[in-house]
Amino acid sequence: MAAKNTDRKGKNKDQKSTTYEMVDALATFKLPDSLPCSEIDFPVFVKKKKKAKWSEIVEESNERMQKIQKYVESKNEDMPKSPFLKTECEYINSEVFIILLPALEETLRKAKIWEALVRQKCFFNGIDHIAQVLWNNNPRYPGRKFQSPHIFNMPWAREHLKNNPRPYYPKSWLWPEEYAATLIQKTVRQYFVQRQDDVQEMRDFWRKLKLEQSIPELDTNPFLSRRFASTSNFQKN
Numbered sequence: 001m002a003a004k005n006t007d008r009k010g011k012n013k014d015q016k017s018t019t020y021e022m023v024d025a026l027a028t029f030k031l032p033d034s035l036p037c038s039e040i041d042f043p044v045f046v047k048k049k050k051k052a053k054w055s056e057i058v059e060e061s062n063e064r065m066q067k068i069q070k071y072v073e074s075k076n077e078d079m080p081k082s083p084f085l086k087t088e089c090e091y092i093n094s095e096v097f098i099i100l101l102p103a104l105e106e107t108l109r110k111a112k113i114w115e116a117l118v119r120q121k122c123f124f125n126g127i128d129h130i131a132q133v134l135w136n137n138n139p140r141y142p143g144r145k146f147q148s149p150h151i152f153n154m155p156w157a158r159e160h161l162k163n164n165p166r167p168y169y170p171k172s173w174l175w176p177e178e179y180a181a182t183l184i185q186k187t188v189r190q191y192f193v194q195r196q197d198d199v200q201e202m203r204d205f206w207r208k209l210k211l212e213q214s215i216p217e218l219d220t221n222p223f224l225s226r227r228f229a230s231t232s233n234f235q236k237n
Contacts, residue, residue, distance in 0.1 A: 103133040123173040 107129050111117055114124035132151040136144045151157050172180070193199060217224060 099134065099137060099139070103130050103137070106133055121173060123169060 107126050110129055111124060111126060114122055116122040116124045116126070128151050132154075135151075135154065136148045138144060152161070175183070194203070215224070
């Protein structure tokens with residue numbers, strides 16, 4: 001037991017001596033007037049690495065492929081062929097489809113606007129519109145783009161229609177739905193108003209007055225005046 005107590009006392013003395021040394025060191029420590037920046041450890045802000053998205057990877061790869069294709073095309077430029085080596089397909093692709101395909105696309109847009117793809121009969125004529133676009137966009141006549149007349153105002157179309165006139169379009173093709181609905185409502189209201197007795201009497205009066213003014217003999221001939229005065233012998237025009 002005595003040996004154990006001596007060990008504990010020795011440990012306590014060592015701890016006290018170390019604490020005294022620390023206190024003395026802190027008391028004697030003084031901060032310097034200035035420190036060089038190289039000796040100061042500033043905190044470093046670590047940025048988070050962005051995770052690559054699949055869409056960004058695909059876009060970057062597509063851009064690289066386009067650059068490669070442009071470079072290859074620039075290096076492998078085709079030499080101009082002589083006229084006897086040109087084929088019909090090349091002529092159609094380079095001369096015809098460049099003008100025809102935009103005209104067909106514009107015709108489809110107009111057909112959607114006029115609902116020609118839904119209705120069985122419509123005012124819009126696709127062949128007329130294609131002819132109009134091709135005539136206005138003829139590369140040999142660049143001035144037509146600024147005028148862009150309608151096909152029925154073109155001189156060659158007027159001459160053709162004089163020799164081969166078309167039948168008139170029905171009003172159901174020309175009127176839009178809203179305008180047609182207002183006209184139908186107008187006629188129905190007019191019919192129910194004109195059926196009233198007082199309105200019919202007023203209309204008969206104005207008809208008789210108009211007829212009397214158109215026949216000056218009524219003032220001199222009493223037979224005619226009696227005939228037209230009677231409502232039974234009056235004929236509605």
